[in-house]
Amino acid sequence: MIMNDMKILQRLYTDKIFKIAVCLFAALTAIPLFAILGEVLIKGYSQLSWSFFTEPTPTAYKAMQAVAAGEPIPGGIANGIIGSVIMLGMATVVAVPIGILCGVYLAENSKKRFAIIVSYITDLLQGTPSVIIGIITYVWVVVPMKGYSAIAGSVALFIMMLPLIIRSTEETVKILPASLKEAGLALGGNNARVTLKVILPSAFGGIFTGILLAVSRVIGETAPLMFTALGCSFIRWDIDKPISAVPLLIWEFFNDPNLQELIWGASLFLLIFVLSLNLTAKYFAKKWNS
DSSP states (O other), rough: HHHHHHHHHHHHHHHHHHHHHHHHHHHHHHHHHHHHHHHHHHHHHHGGGGHHHHHHOOOOHHHHHHHHTTOOOOOOOOOHHHHHHHHHHHHHHHHHHHHHHHHHHHOOTTTTTHHHHHHHHHHHOOOOOHHHHHHHHHHIIIITSOOOOOOHHHHHHHHHHHHHHHHHHHHHHHHHHHHHHHHHHTTOOOOOHHIIIIIIIHHHHHHHHHHHHHHHHHHHOOOOHHHHTTTOOSOOOTSSSSSOHHHHHHHHHHHHHTTTTTHHHHHHHHHHHHHHHHEEEEEEHHHOOO
């Protein structure tokens, strides 16, 4: 009896120690995150204003004049926001249908040789460094077009988004019960109709979550856009011309001593946008799984 009590106490003691260790390591993991968020929030909050989101980046001369006079730097990141939206929009429009169709194919034909090859290529593409994707896109798009453009930037983002959407779609479709497709086929529908009318609507939550995560993954990329979109100091809507993006602006601000103060406001905007996408993705994932 005494031995059993000692074993129970030992198990409870071990469980308590393990629980404390897990909480401690979780807290240590969160410290860098909160440190980054706190630093960016403190330094970037004061820069957020209506003009910061509606006016283009100021020139170095105007920024130098404002700094010399002790005034806030005029202008904002409107050119970067518009450029990011344009390139992300074009990349998403192309990546979503291709990624979803490819993901469905891999989920339903996982044993075929062609599907295995495509799956391997998807993994390889997902692990490719973004700077290499930028260089390849430069050779494939920028050189033939004889100039940097929003089209080239969107191609680079499309290549980065595609494997994420494929994988999320494949995994979502795989966990659906087989009875869904069987019921659709039993009612007289062919494979294409059952996929469009039954499988995809049932998997919408997981697929939409994967799309949001893919967008949040690529929106902060700088290296591929340096080789493709290049950047622009004013608001531009032409997709065949150089265009700016928020990550590109952050890099430009860092390299210009007169504009370095704007780094924090642009970084805060980017963090808030990515955080919002991730929270939205988690909400849809939770809602879909419930």
